[in-house]
Amino acid sequence: MATVHVNLGNRSYDVLCDYGLLQSTAKIIREAGLQGKAAIITDSNVAPHYLAAVTSQLESEGYSTSSHIVTAGEASKSLINLETLCREMTQQGHDRSSYVIALGGGVVGDLAGFVASVFYRGIPFVQIPTTIVSLVDSSVGAKPE
Ligand SMILES: NC(=O)c1ccc[n+]([C@@H]2O[C@H](COP(=O)([O-])OP(=O)(O)OC[C@H]3O[C@@H](n4cnc5c(N)ncnc54)[C@H](O)[C@@H]3O)[C@@H](O)[C@H]2O)c1
Numbered sequence: 001m002a003t004v005h006v007n008l009g010n011r012s013y014d015v016l017c018d019y020g021l022l023q024s025t026a027k028i029i030r031e032a033g034l035q036g037k038a039a040i041i042t043d044s045n046v047a048p049h050y051l052a053a054v055t056s057q058l059e060s061e062g063y064s065t066s067s068h069i070v071t072a073g074e075a076s077k078s079l080i081n082l083e084t085l086c087r088e089m090t091q092q093g094h095d096r097s098s099y100v101i102a103l104g105g106g107v108v109g110d111l112a113g114f115v116a117s118v119f120y121r122g123i124p125f126v127q128i129p130t131t132i133v134s135l136v137d138s139s140v141g142a143k144p145e
Contacts, residue, residue, distance in 0.1 A: 008142055015140055025054055025128065026061035029099075034124055036097030038065045039089050041112040045072040046104040046130050054103055054128070066092035070111065077111050085115045096120035105131035106138035 001018035016028065029038075038058055042051055047069045058065050068085055070076040089098070100123060102112035109127050116125035127139040 004140075006140065006142055022050065022053060022128065023057070026057045026063065029058070029063070029126060030061060032124075032126075034099045034126070036099060036123075037092075037094055038063050038099055038101055039068060039085075039092070039094055039115075040065055040101045040103055041068045041070070041085060041108060041115065042103040043070050043072040043076065043105075043108050046108070050103055050128075050130065054101070066094070070108070072107075074107060077107050081111055082114055082118070085111070086119055089115070089119060094119070096123060099124035099126060102127045102139075103130065104134070105129065106134045109134050109138050 001016060001021070004015040004017070006013050006015065021028070040051065040054060040058075047067075051067060051069075055065050055067060066089065068088055070081055070085075098119070100112050100116040100119070102109045102125070104112075106129075109129060113125055113127075116123050127134070129135045129139040
């Protein structure tokens, strides 16, 4: 497996690249030290392919999860969806120990990242990119403080 370390001081993170990594999602999240409930945010095209696999894997590792499916497409990157997702997460019992998983392309990554940055003033964020754009571009960022 190739690992690219993005060095941002106490905001550093690793980008993991390999075939079949989806099967190791729960193990990787455990090794990253995440303990709380997972909010899996995905879209209506990606969900039928990968959501059940990610959910069942996390639950078999002892994580509780909630799933949040937005309509596929650019229009889903909206403040209305930000509010809806935060409300759904609150209703599903998420708190500051939770973390967000973005399962999808750049739209899901940008939207879920925004949710993770404001929910309880910021909770951990895991990206599982499913398009070329999101693999090589939108899932990797390094904004200065
Ligand atoms: N944050 C950043 O730095 C950054 C950088 C580049 C792009 N972006 C953003 O990323 C978005 C574009 O990314 P994108 O091209 O991934 O768009 P997208 O997320 O809309 O995905 C494109 C389409 O592919 C579908 N899809 C995703 N994964 C699939 C899979 N595995 N199988 C079948 N269908 C799948 C989606 O449902 C969608 O219909 C734009 O909103 C852009 O602004 C952000």
